[in-house]
Amino acid sequence: MSLVAVCQYDIKKVIAYSTCSQLGYMFFSCGYSQYNVALFHLYNHAFSKALLFLGAGSIIHACFDEQDMRYYGGLLNFMPFTYICMLIGSLAIMGFPFLTGFYSKDLILELSLSRYIIDAYFIYFPAVLAAMNTTIYSWRILFFVFYRSTNINNFSINEQNIYMCCSLFFSSFFSIFIGYISSEIMIGFGIYMYNFSYFILPWNFNSFESEFLSSFYKNLPLLISFCGFFLGQSFVFIIDHKKFLINSFFVLYLNKFFSIFYHGFFLNIIYNYLFLVLYKSSYTLITKSLDKGSLEFFGPYGLYKLFLNLSYKFRFFIPSSIILNLFLIFLFIAIIFWFLFHCFINISFCVLISIIFFFELKL
DSSP states (O other), X not given: OHHHHHTOOBHHHHHHHHHHHHHHHHHHHHHTTOHHHHHHHHHHHHHHHHHHHHHHHHHHHHTTSOOBGGGOOOTTTTOHHHHHHHHHHHHHHHTOTTSHHHHHHHHHHHHHHOSSSTHHXXXXXXXXXXXXXXXXXXXXXXXXXXXXXXXXXXXXXOOOOHHHHHHHHHHHHHHHHHHHHHHHHHHOTTOOTTTTOSOOOGGGOOTTGGGGSOHHHHHHHHHHHHHHHHHHHHHHHHHHHOHHXXXXXXXXXXXXXXXXXXXXXXXXXXXXXXXXXXXXXXIIIIIIIIIIIIIHHHSHHHHHHHHHHHHHHHTTTSOOOHHHHHHHHHHHHHHHHHHHHHHHHHHHHXXXXXXXXXXXXXX
C-alpha cells in the first residue's frame, strides 16, 4: 500500500493508501502479539491522519475542488498555515524523533527485530522499507503542493475559515505531543489501562529485549527515512526539470510496473468485477426466483391476483342492477341488526336470570 501511495497523484488517494499502509503496521504488530503497541499506534495515527485529511480538505476547497496534485504548486505563498500543519502531520507519520508517530512506529520496528528467531530479520527490513516509502509519499505531497512552481492562475486562493484553522491547530498540537503524553499510559510497564482485556504468552513478551538493541538498528529507520526524503525530492526534481528522461524511462521500461501500483494492483477493478458478478447472480437466483418468484406467487401479490381474477369471473354471473345491489345491502344490514338484537336479548336474559338467582340466594 505504501508503494501504491507513492504512485498516486490524487492527494486524497495518497493519504488514503497511507492509512492502509499504517494499518498494515498495526496488523504487523498484532502478528507478533504486541496488541497494546498496535492499539497505541492506532491511537497516535488517528491524530496525524486527521490532520493530513483536514489539510488536504483545506487545500481542495481552496483550489476549487481540484484533487490532482499535478495542478497544484506554489501554495506555500498562499496557504502558509496549512503548509505548517501539513508539515507537522507528515513528519509525525514519518516517525520523526519526538513527534507522535515516533513513539509507536519505531517501537513496532524494534519489537519485530527482538524476537530471537531468524525470521525477525526478514520481517524487520520490509517494514523499514515501508517506512522509507512513507517518507517518499509524504514529501511528495509537500513538493507537489507547496514547493513546485505554481500551476495556478487564480490568485484568490487563501486560507480557509477560522473553524478549519482551529481544527488544524488542535490536530497539529496533538500530533506533536500526544505520543509523549500517552506512551507510558498505554505501553508502559506495569500499566493496567486495558484491564487484562488481552493476554500475551510469556514467550511472546519481548518488550525488554527491544531496549537493548544496537544503535544501528535503532537509528536505521531514521536513516532510511532520510534516504526516502532525498529519493522523493529527486523524483519531483526529475519530473519538473527532466520530463523527457522520466517519460522515456517509464514508457520504455517501467510503464507496466508503474501502472500496476498506480491502479492499486487492480484490486478495485477485480473487486468491482466480482461484486458485479455476485450482484447479477444474486439478482437472478434470489431476487427473481425467490423474492419475485415463489414468495410473491404464494404471498400477498399472488393472493391479490387470485382474488382479482375471481372477482372478474364472478362479475359475469352476478347482475349489475342498482336495485338488486341496494336490496342485498339492505338484507345484509338487516341480518346484522337481527344478529345484534338476538345477542342483546340473550345477554339481557342472562343478566336478568343472574340477578334473580342472586336475590334468591340472599333470601
